[in-house]
Amino acid sequence: MKEIIRRKLFSTFVAWGFFAIYSGLYTVYEILHLEPYSLTPDDLLWFWIYAAIISALVILGIGIPVSLLSDWVTRNNPPFRRFIAFLIHAGFMIALMFAIMLDSGVGYTEAGYRMVSIQAFMYLMIAIVFWMADEYYRKRKRGCVL
Secondary structure (H helix, E strand, O other): HHHHHHHHHHHHHHHHHHHHHHHHHHHHHHOOOOOOOOHHHHHHHHHHHHHHHHHHHHHHHHHHHHHHHHHHHOOOOOOOHHOOOOHHHHHHHHHHHHHHHHHHHHHHHHHHHHHHOOOHHHHHHHHHHHHHHHHHHHHHHHHOOO
């Protein structure tokens, strides 16, 4: 059990690092393309810090339970175990984004569709990075890497 928790925390840290780098690059991009009288660089940097802290909590709260569910479903090493685990990780994020989109009513305007697609891509990438880190750690502990 200790090894499973260590693996999940490793995957959480890797996914959080990916998100922090991604949102940091987005923040730099926004700072370089600021319109006059819009947000200041300080506002965007505070957004990046806030997003990094919140994302760590969200990845802990959603990523670890979904990954534990994936481990439970694939515990007997069925054929295509990696593919099934990938579908569970990515499918849960797609379902979550679809539920958020329906609940918030976003997606009825052109800008709304763009924001949903950017969010969906970002969350899906975080789920894929989490899955890849989890599989890497699992294989590394067995003595072979991919």
